[in-house]
Amino acid sequence: AQSVTQPDIHITVSEGASLELRCNYSYGATPYLFWYVQSPGQGLQLLLKYFSGDTLVQGIKGFEAEFKRSQSSFNLRKPSVHWSDAAEYFCAVGAYGNKLVFGAGTILRVKS
């Protein structure tokens, strides 16, 4: 069965510092991987996705993620965090055209 683990429930970083949010998945085949962001009271916004090809994918708002098959990981990174990045981030795994399995989320706090 598919599963996603986001080990960090909360992360606090200073504005301007770099960020890495961890995601590990379990999936029997080549996964489709996603990162979504959710601001308070808002729906989920897609940051980036990996289907195949280049293992380093670029997304919106300056985010990137790297797919590492050997580690079953898809960590999200940003070189310099802005206060507006404070939100909850969800990693998800799925098959083409099929249901997504989400992690429990990581809440990002940005301190000035």
Place this chain on the structure above:
Amino acid sequence: GAGVSQTPSNKVTEKGKYVELRCDPISGHTALYWYRQSLGQGPEFLIYFQGTGAADDSGLPNDRFFAVRPEGSVSTLKIQRTERGDSAVYLCASSELAESGTQYFGPGTRLLVL
């Protein structure tokens, strides 16, 4: 263009009542998904429609939950005899399978069962 819309945005009901939650997908998207997000958790899959038919309803927790999509566009999630444990945010998503399978989410309906 317009994104996925959901109505109502908030719904408060009493235990034992019936509720309907509506989802309007992105125009032209053939796949539609319902998820439930409880406080402090990630969204959990409920049901997936391809066109008018439910392709996968394995996530519906019990027979009090039912969803329809009669014309292949708008979908309604129906919950009978609501229980306090049904309180959650119900999210709808749609995708255009011909493209990439990426799911685009609506803002959700926050259901509170008193």
